[in-house]
Amino acid sequence: MMKLLxxxxxxxxxxxxxxxxxxxxxEYTVNFRRTHSQTLMPMLEEVxxxxxxxxxxxxxxxxxxxxxxxxxxxxxxxxxxxIGLALNKPIIHVPTLEAMAYSYYGSDGLIVPMMDAxxxxxxxxxxxxxxxxxxxxxDSSQPQDNLNEQTGEDPLCVVMDQxxxxxxxxxxxxxxxxxxKGKSVILSGDGAQVYHGLIEESMKSAHIYAxxxxxxxxxxxxxxxxxxxxxxxxxxxxxxxxxxxxRVSQAERVRAENAKH
Amino acid sequence: xxxxxxxxxxxxxxxxxxAAAVVVNGRDVRSNxxxxxxxxxxxxxxxxxxxxxxxxxxxxxxxxxxxxDDADMALDEMDxxxxxxxxxxxxxxxxxxxxxxxxxxxxxxxxxGVHHIEGHISANYIxxxxxxxxxxxxxxxxxxxxxxxxxxxxxxxxxxxxADDAAGEAFDKVARAIGLGYPGGPKIDQAARKxxxxxxxxxxxxxxxxxxxxxxxxxxxxxxxxxxERRMKGEGIQTEDVAASFQRxxxxxxxxxxxRAINEFGFRKFAIAGGVAxxxxxxxxxxxxxxxxxxxxxxxxxxxxxxxxAMIGAAAYYEYIKGVRSDLSLNAVPNLKLGEx
Numbered sequence: 001m002m003k004l005l006x007x008x009x010x011x012x013x014x015x016x017x018x019x020x021x022x023x024x025x026x027e028y029t030v031n032f033r034r035t036h037s038q039t040l041m042p043m044l045e046e047v048x049x050x051x052x053x054x055x056x057x058x059x060x061x062x063x064x065x066x067x068x069x070x071x072x073x074x075x076x077x078x079x080x081x082x083i084g085l086a087l088n089k090p091i092i093h094v095p096t097l098e099a100m101a102y103s104y105y106g107s108d109g110l111i112v113p114m115m116d117a118x119x120x121x122x123x124x125x126x127x128x129x130x131x132x133x134x135x136x137x138x139d140s141s142q143p144q145d146n147l148n149e150q151t152g153e154d155p156l157c158v159v160m161d162q163x164x165x166x167x168x169x170x171x172x173x174x175x176x177x178x179x180x181k182g183k184s185v186i187l188s189g190d191g192a193q194v195y196h197g198l199i200e201e202s203m204k205s206a207h208i209y210a211x212x213x214x215x216x217x218x219x220x221x222x223x224x225x226x227x228x229x230x231x232x233x234x235x236x237x238x239x240x241x242x243x244x245x246x247r248v249s250q251a252e253r254v255r256a257e258n259a260k261h
Numbered sequence: 262x263x264x265x266x267x268x269x270x271x272x273x274x275x276x277x278x279x280a281a282a283v284v285v286n287g288r289d290v291r292s293n294x295x296x297x298x299x300x301x302x303x304x305x306x307x308x309x310x311x312x313x314x315x316x317x318x319x320x321x322x323x324x325x326x327x328x329x330d331d332a333d334m335a336l337d338e339m340d341x342x343x344x345x346x347x348x349x350x351x352x353x354x355x356x357x358x359x360x361x362x363x364x365x366x367x368x369x370x371x372x373x374g375v376h377h378i379e380g381h382i383s384a385n386y387i388x389x390x391x392x393x394x395x396x397x398x399x400x401x402x403x404x405x406x407x408x409x410x411x412x413x414x415x416x417x418x419x420x421x422x423x424a425d426d427a428a429g430e431a432f433d434k435v436a437r438a439i440g441l442g443y444p445g446g447p448k449i450d451q452a453a454r455k456x457x458x459x460x461x462x463x464x465x466x467x468x469x470x471x472x473x474x475x476x477x478x479x480x481x482x483x484x485x486x487x488x489x490e491r492r493m494k495g496e497g498i499q500t501e502d503v504a505a506s507f508q509r510x511x512x513x514x515x516x517x518x519x520x521r522a523i524n525e526f527g528f529r530k531f532a533i534a535g536g537v538a539x540x541x542x543x544x545x546x547x548x549x550x551x552x553x554x555x556x557x558x559x560x561x562x563x564x565x566x567x568x569x570x571a572m573i574g575a576a577a578y579y580e581y582i583k584g585v586r587s588d589l590s591l592n593a594v595p596n597l598k599l600g601e602x
Contacts, residue, residue, distance in 0.1 A: 037355055041362045041589035055367055070311065071352055074318050078356045082363025085322050086336060239322040242315075249311035255304070 002059040002230060005044075005083070006223035009036040009076035010068025010096045011115055011190060016043050017219035018051055019227065026051055027220040036075045044079075058089055060235060062226030064217060065093035066244035067115060067123035067162060073243035084238025091241040092226040092234065097125035097162040100189060102221040103214040105129060110159065110174065110183045114191030117164050120198065122191035123246055124170050125162035126177065130155050154232060156225070164246055167195045171202035178205035188215045267581060270339045270364070271574030272325065274357030275349025275377045276404065277308045278567065279320040283332035283339075284574025288386050292331030293564070293571040296320045303443050307433060308403075314352035321360050328570070336368050343577030345570075346374040346587070347597030349404070354593035362589055373577040374587035377568075378405055378599050379417070381534040383579070384561040384572035392559055397528040399519050401543070402535030402568075403429030403446070406475050407599065408518055410526060414579035417600045420522055421473025428511055429537045431477035435484050435507050439500050449504045450540050456501030458509040458542075461487060465514045473518050480510055508542050516546045523554055532559035539563040 003020040014036045015029040026047045030039060048055070063080035066073050084091050100113035106129055114124035130153060159177060174185050187199065188210035196209070209215070229235075248256075266285050273280040277298040283291040298316045302308045329335065344361035347354060358374075365372040382398045394414060400407040406423035426434070429446055436445030441452055463483050466476035484507050491498050523531055531551050537543060538560055551558035565572060 035592075037358065037592045038590040040359075041366055045366065045589055070314070071355060074314060074352065074356055075359050077318055078321065078359035079363045081318070081322050082360040083367045085325060085360075086364045086367035239326065242319050245315075249309065249315065251305055251309040251312060 002227065003057055004060055004062050004092070004223050004226055005058050006062040006219040006226060007040070007076045007080055008064035008096070008099065008217045008219045008222050009040055009072045010064045010066065011072065011217050013216045013218070014039050014043060015217060015219035016040070016047055017223045018047055018053060019220070019223035022227070024220050024223065027218065029218055031216055034069070034072065036072055040075060040079060055087055058087065060090045060092050060226070060230060061238070062092040062094055062222050063241070064096040064099055064222050065241070066096055067117070067246040068096050070245055073245065077241060077243045081238045081241055084241070089238065090235040091238050092230050093236060093241055093244070094222045094225045094229060095125070095162055095244070096217065097123065098127065098156060099222040099225045100217060101125065101127040101156060102224050103188065103210070103218065104186055105155070105224070107186060108183065109186045110177055110181065111186050111188070112174065113189040114170070114187065115189050116191045116194045120168070120195070121164055121166050122170065122195065123162060123164050124191065125158065126160035126174070128157045128159055128183065130157045155228060162246065167198045168202045171199060174203065175205045184208065186210065190216070267340045267578060268334065268338055269341050269343050269373070269574045269577050269581065270325070270328065270336070271343040271375070271570040271577055272357045272361045273345045273380070273568055273570040273573045274317045274321065274353050275345045275347070276353060276568055277302055277313045278569070279317050279324045280568060280570040281325040281328035282570035282574050283328055283334055284571055284578065287575045287578030288390060290387055290571045290574070291334065292328045293569055294324050294327045294331060295567070295569050296324050299444065306437055306443050308350070310350045310352055313350060314356060317353055317356040321356055325360070325364070336364070339370055341371040341373055341577065341581050343373040343375050343573050345377045345380060345573050346591055347377065347594035349377055349595060351593050351595040354595065358591060358593050362591060366589060371581070372587045372589070372591065373580050373585060374591045375573045375576045375580065376597055376599060378407060379415070379576040380572040382409060382411060382532070383576035384534050384565040384569070385532040385559045386575050387565060387571060388562060389559050392530065392532070395528070396530035396532055397519065397522050397526065398532045398534060399515060399547070400535045401428045401515060401533070401537035403427060403433065405535060408473050408522055409599065410522070415583060419599050421471065421475060421518055423475040423477060424468045425476055425478035426481060428475070428477060428515065429535070431481050431511060432537065434481050438485055438488055439498065439503050441500065441504070446537055446540060449508055450542065452501050453505035453508045453542065456499065456503070456505030458505040460499065460502035461506040463506055463510040465510055472521065475514060475518065477511065480507070508540070512540070512543050512546050515543060516550050519547065520550045520554070523551070523556055528556060530557045530559065534561060534566065536567050539566045
C-alpha cells in the first residue's frame, strides 16, 4: 500500500494524480493545447492545495516515462526528478502505453493504445488482462478485489511491448492475434484518431475505438499501473530515472546510417 | 543561521553544459558544478539540441546534488532556487526550468528565473568585490554577441548585438573549415599563437546605420572564399596564419566597438564575459584598450566564462533582493531579450 503522486505529460494531455492505498484521491487532466511547461506545475499545486497534501508523506513519484513527445516526456521526467530529489523519494517509471492500457483494466479484448509517431508510424503496444482462476479466489481469505495483488502476478499481459511500428503492419499483426486468441481489438490514443482512415482500410478483425474519456493519457492510470509495478519492485532513484524515447535522435540516426555506407 | 546570508541554489542548462551552483549573497560561490557534454557534440561538429536535452535529463539530479554536497549544505538551508529560462535551446532550457520549479515547489522555496546573458555579465561580480554598476560589458559566446551598458543591477541597455552569426559561432565555423575541429574558440586561439595575424587581410564586419552592431557572416564567407581560392590555385594553406588573421579581424571589431562605447558613455569600468571572453587575444587587446583610456578592466576566470550556474546564482541574488520572483508557470523562452521579463 502506498501513496503516489503521478504525472503524465507524454502527449497532448497534461495530467496529474494522487493515489493512496488503492484510492484515487485526485486526478486533474487538461487536454487542451500542449503548454505543459506552463501548466503542469500549477496543476500539481492545485491538487496539493485541494488535498492539503503533505508531500513528505508520499512514497514515490510515478511518471509516464515514454514513449511520447520528446519534450513532453522531459518536462514530466524533470518535474518528477526534481520532486524526487527535493523530497528524497524514488521514481516509478511507467511505460506510457501500459498506463493507457489500464483505461481498459479487466477488459477481455486486445487493448492497443497508440501514439502518433508521424509518417504512418505509431508507438503502439498490445495488451490483455490476466484474470485470476477460481481456485485462487477460494484460497484467498482476502476481499476478492485486487486478486493479482495477492498472487503477486502482473495483471497486465504484454502481448507486444510498446514499440514504433507502421500502422499497416500493426493492423496485420492484430488480425493474426485476433484470430488466434479469439479476441476483439480496442484502439485508443491519438494514433487511432490520426490514422483512422488507414486502419479502416487495413484492418479485417472486429475492433472498436476508445471513447473520449478513455482514449487519452491519464495520470490516474499511471498511478494505478505504478502501484502494480512498485509491488513488483520496479522502482528507481530520481537520479537514475530518464525517459524511454523508443527512438534515437535524428542526428544519431543519420550518423549511424552514414557509418554504414 | 545568519539571516544576513542569502543562499541560492542555481541551475543552468541553456546549451550543452548541465550546471548547478550554490552562491551566497551573489558573490560568494560555495560550489560550481559543470557537467560538459562537449565530447558527444564533438562527434557532430556542433551542439545537437535533441542530444543536449537528453544528456541534461540524465545528469541534472547528480549535478544538483553535487552542488549541494560540495557546498556542504542541504536544500533546507537554501533561500531560493534560481534557473536560466532563456535565451538558449528550448529543449535544453526546459529540463533546468522543470527541475528548478519542481524543487522549489516541493521545498516551498521562492523561484527566480534568470536571463542567461545577465548571468554572464554577473560572472564578473564573483571575483571582483569592487565591481558595481554602472559599467560597460561585452558579452561574447557561441550563441551571443552583445555590447551592453549595465546601468544598475538588473538594468541593462543593449548598445549593439550581432546581425547574423555570434562571434563564437564564427570561430566554430572557421575552425571547421580549416580543419581544426570543434570547439572552434580554443582551437583557433591555440593555433593563432603560432601564426602571423597580419598574413592575410580579412574584412571587418560592419552593420550599416548602427555603429555598435556586429556582423560576422561576411568575415566567415571571406575566410571560406580565401580557402577555396588557395585550393583552386593548388596553393597550400597556413592554418596558423588563417587562424591568427581571422582572430585579429574578430578581435579588432569587438575592441573597436567597445572602445567607442567607453568614449561615448564615459564608462570608468569595462568587463567582458561569455565563452569567447576566454580568448587570449581578446583579453589582451581589451585590457590594452582599457588601460590606454584609464578604464578599469574586468574579466572572469575561464571557468566562469563558460556556461555555469554560479553566474546564474550571482544574477539571481540581485533580482531576489529586489523582490523579483517567478511563479510555477515559468516557461523556457528561447529568444528571451535582455532586460525583459
